[in-house]
Amino acid sequence: MKNSIYPTELKCEHLNSPLAIDIKKPRLSWLCIPEKPTAKNKKQTAYRILIATSEENLSKNKGDIWDSKKIVSNKSNDIIFSGKALSSFKKYFWKIMLWDEKNKLGDWSEIASFATGAVKESDWKGEWLWAALKRAIDKKHIRCGGNPAIYYRKKFSLNKNVERAVLYVSALGIYEPYFNGKRVGDDLLAPGWTDYNEHVYYNGYDVTKNIKKGDNAIGCLLADGWYASYYGWNEHRDHYGNNPMLNAQLVIEFTNGKKQIIATDRSWKVNVGPFIEADLLYGEIYDARKEIPDWSKPNYNDEKWPIP
Numbered sequence: 001m002k003n004s005i006y007p008t009e010l011k012c013e014h015l016n017s018p019l020a021i022d023i024k025k026p027r028l029s030w031l032c033i034p035e036k037p038t039a040k041n042k043k044q045t046a047y048r049i050l051i052a053t054s055e056e057n058l059s060k061n062k063g064d065i066w067d068s069k070k071i072v073s074n075k076s077n078d079i080i081f082s083g084k085a086l087s088s089f090k091k092y093f094w095k096i097m098l099w100d101e102k103n104k105l106g107d108w109s110e111i112a113s114f115a116t117g118a119v120k121e122s123d124w125k126g127e128w129l130w131a132a133l134k135r136a137i138d139k140k141h142i143r144c145g146g147n148p149a150i151y152y153r154k155k156f157s158l159n160k161n162v163e164r165a166v167l168y169v170s171a172l173g174i175y176e177p178y179f180n181g182k183r184v185g186d187d188l189l190a191p192g193w194t195d196y197n198e199h200v201y202y203n204g205y206d207v208t209k210n211i212k213k214g215d216n217a218i219g220c221l222l223a224d225g226w227y228a229s230y231y232g233w234n235e236h237r238d239h240y241g242n243n244p245m246l247n248a249q250l251v252i253e254f255t256n257g258k259k260q261i262i263a264t265d266r267s268w269k270v271n272v273g274p275f276i277e278a279d280l281l282y283g284e285i286y287d288a289r290k291e292i293p294d295w296s297k298p299n300y301n302d303e304k305w306p307i308p
Contacts, residue, residue, distance in 0.1 A: 173244025174225030219296025
């Protein structure tokens with residue numbers, strides 16, 4: 001007879017299916033739900049975790065990364081991963097089963113997943129790019145003396161079928177990512193504010209559905225953000241620096257098992273556009289006459305764009 005509780009809401013580092021876990025021993029959590037909502041005195045007394053490199057392995061109950069075996073515990077939060085070493089930029093699949101208060105074993109949970117970012121610092125291949133591009137404008141249009149927002153793009157071609165592609169982006173400043181002409185994700189003011197002298201966040205975006213055989217293009221719009229804008233009580237800019245920087249890499253997994261990384265380097269192109277100024281507190285000055293239609297599409301001609 002099966003038990004009367006089951007696990008749900010499987011999370012890694014308190015996130016649903018995260019794309020960029022970069023710690024070596026992430027924490028796993030789940031909720032225990034009784035089969036009948038009105039049931040009382042139901043509890044977990046033990047659990048077993050399986051983590052695998054593929055859904056196929058997991059469907060065969062093969063935890064080639066971690067099989068915790070039965071662990072007697074009622075804990076279901078912040079279970080520390082104790083399996084084989086995780087690789088950078090890799091997707092993993094996991095599931096769990098529970099024993100109830102009568103030591104009865106239940107069914108496996110639904111399959112969940114998490115993906116790693118740069119587990120090793122050396123696996124991050126992107127370079128910090130900055131572009132000291134200033135637009136000559138009439139002084140009457142200057143509000144706070146901020147930098148124009150910078151357009152970055154990288155065109156590349158593929159001749160193999162793609163299994164998975166994730167774009168990782170960081171910045172000293174704030175950015176908006178684009179891929180083949182479309183905005184990626186819904187983040188605002190990414191990657192967020194940190195003490196830039198200590199550490200900087202990065203975000204992961206699954207672009208598997210955006211990428212294709214043939215020509216592709218990555219685009220990023222970069223502005224001052226907390227790094228170089230006005231903020232705080234003191235009326236001055238450039239608390240951390242005066243030139244925002246971009247750092248990104250696209251990790252592509254092909255159906256044949258091989259990988260390719262396209263990272264920020266001096267082959268990227270940069271330009272300025274309609275954002276004359278883009279300050280976090282003072283706002284934007286936008287000149288619609290300077291718009292760049294289709295700037296992040298593969299077929300856009302960027303031959304006249306400078307390199308950073």
